[in-house]
Amino acid sequence: MKRQSYTSRQSLFLMELILAIFFFVVASAICVQIFAKAHLMSRHTHATQIAVEQASNAAEIIRSNPTHAQEALVKYLPTATTTDNTLTVHLGDDGAPVEDEGAPYTMVLTLSPSKTTMTADITVTQKDGATPLYTLQVKKHLAQGGV
Amino acid sequence: MTTNYTSRTAVTYLTQKIRQNPGEVKVAPLPDGTPALILADGDTITTIYAHQDTLKEQNTPATQTFNPETGTDLLTITAFTPELKEEHLLKLTLRDGEGQTQCAYVEVNPQ
Numbered sequence: 169m170k171r172q173s174y175t176s177r178q179s180l181f182l183m184e185l186i187l188a189i190f191f192f193v194v195a196s197a198i199c200v201q202i203f204a205k206a207h208l209m210s211r212h213t214h215a216t217q218i219a220v221e222q223a224s225n226a227a228e229i230i231r232s233n234p235t236h237a238q239e240a241l242v243k244y245l246p247t248a249t250t251t252d253n254t255l256t257v258h259l260g261d262d263g264a265p266v267e268d269e270g271a272p273y274t275m276v277l278t279l280s281p282s283k284t285t286m287t288a289d290i291t292v293t294q295k296d297g298a299t300p301l302y303t304l305q306v307k308k309h310l311a312q313g314g315v
Numbered sequence: 316m317t318t319n320y321t322s323r324t325a326v327t328y329l330t331q332k333i334r335q336n337p338g339e340v341k342v343a344p345l346p347d348g349t350p351a352l353i354l355a356d357g358d359t360i361t362t363i364y365a366h367q368d369t370l371k372e373q374n375t376p377a378t379q380t381f382n383p384e385t386g387t388d389l390l391t392i393t394a395f396t397p398e399l400k401e402e403h404l405l406k407l408t409l410r411d412g413e414g415q416t417q418c419a420y421v422e423v424n425p426q
Contacts, residue, residue: 225419228420233403
């Protein structure tokens with residue numbers, strides 16, 4: 169009788185221990201997922217901030233000199249490569265323009281000048297990303313003469 | 316991530332101040348030779364400048380003599396360089412206390 173009670177208490181303790189380990193494993197799995205998600209969100213936020221900053225800088229350069237926007241962009245973003253009305257700028261980890269084609273970010277500026285308006289579409293994409301990080305359209309009325 | 320709360324916030328603050336300013340925006344040297352950002356608004360002049368490793372802002376009447384000691388502290392920095400690159404383009408470069416450099420272009424005095 170005594171022996172049976174001892175065995176019963178032992179198995180009860182074992183069950184309690186298994187339950188505690190089970191809850192610990194579940195809680196750990198949830199925490200790891202939360203940390204991983206937070207890390208990914210932080211990286212995405214950093215990338216978006218770089219995209220917004222660089223697109224805004226390019227937009228301000230265009231707005232300050234709409235009649236000669238392409239020349240101004242080449243002057244202030246010297247690593248830009250030009251094809252007709254499109255400029256491509258590779259950006260490094262800190263957002264600074266670099267010549268390396270394998271850079272983490274790429275900014276593409278498409279200029280559409282007309283007689284009265286300079287329109288520019290700016291798109292920043294990440295190296296591995298399919299969707300653009302940030303897009304911005306700039307329109308500036310040309311005071312006289314046009315392009 | 317700390318950069319978000321230091322130099323990025325400061326650059327955003329400065330660009331907003333410039334955009335809000337209805338008057339002329341210019342860059343002029345202080346008596347000690349360091350370049351300062353000057354925002355003129357009627358009879359009031361806002362001067363933003365670096366003084367003793369601190370970014371400072373001072374609002375003074377146009378007639379009052381400028382004293383760099385009396386400005387309001389904005390941020391601990393190691394360098395602040397406003398440059399008027401063209402008639403309508405201002406370049407702001409700011410290096411915060413942690414050595415992070417932020418650079419921003421802003422259109423000024425729109426046509």
